[in-house]
């Protein structure tokens with residue numbers, strides 16, 4: 001059998017593993033931060049309508065610049081993020097992962113580097129590698145907040161071309177303050193022109209306001225967003241960014257022509273028509289998240305303060321054994337490779353009850369002493 005390494009693959013890909021959250025068929029799946037609520041029926045009907053319209057013109061290429069969709073996304077941001085955004089400041093692609101890839105193709109690449117503060121979203125490192133951008137792992141405090149002084153020093157020493165700030169951070173749920181982002185942004189610019197990408201995939205679930213207003217007057221600051229989490233449309237594959245119009249112009253240099261299919265554009269537009277209903281689910285999920293936090297604490301678990309639709313909890317001497325014990329009770333959570341911690345996504349009330357039950361029965365009785373952690377085998381975040 002031919003293996004990957006028998007092929008003439010690029011040197012930096014040899015021996016690496018792909019992104020791989022397990023897709024197991026178990027009753028309660030709380031491992032990939034999906035929204036547990038299916039799209040409401042009226043929206044499903046509207047998608048069918050808009051897709052049918054699009055289908056009548058599928059012999060043609062789609063709107064290459066996705067102007068109607070970007071206009072709708074700009075209106076959504078203007079309404080919800082406390083800052084007026086124009087269509088020229090918004091760009092969309094197939095999931096925010098593609099947005100991040102386009103940013104790295106534009107501002108990273110061979111001979112350049114990107115930095116993130118880990119543990120954080122593993123795709124920042126993986127997409128960097130995929131685009132030939134050297135990855136630099138920056139530090140975090142023990143409570144998973146960003147140590148501003150250490151981060152500034154890391155930026156000064158390593159001189160990255162792109163800096164990722166994930167807020168709220170995946171997998172820890174930690175929000176980053178505007179003050180921290182500005183300190184990092186200014187420290188980076190003092191070294192050389194550096195793109196700072198704020199990944200706000202979960203911001204709709206946060207107790208804090210979006211960092212979007214920071215893009216004003218800062219052409220090196222980009223905010224990325226997605227419809228995968230708050231909009232409950234992970235299957236759609238629609239992500240977007242807001243930044244200076246020059247950034248939007250720059251990513252056109254690397255985007256594939258007609259990258260966003262007419263079906264995708266039609267579906268996303270239908271979702272935007274139902275924003276209020278979808279944000280209503282977000283409010284329910286935030287309340288459920290807070291309830292799960294309380295339940296975990298009541299069960300004797302340690303919990304990291306969460307601004308997202310997931311919670312990092314622990315601590316475990318044997319993280320993988322804890323993960324397996326929950327799985328044995330039909331509950332799939334995520335082992336992101338953060339020693340001592342697991343991550344659970346807020347689900348429906350019934351799923352959360354099942355999770356809390358499993359925690360109480362599987363983890364409490366043999367709860368090991370905290371602070372004694374071993375690294376688990378799964379790749380991070």
Ligand SMILES: *Cc1c(COP(=O)(O)O)cnc(C)c1O
Nearest residue numbers: 095096097121170201226228239
């Ligand atoms: C889920 C997630 C995304 C979303 O990726 P999509 O490609 O839009 O589905 C982006 N960033 C972070 C930190 C995430 O956790």
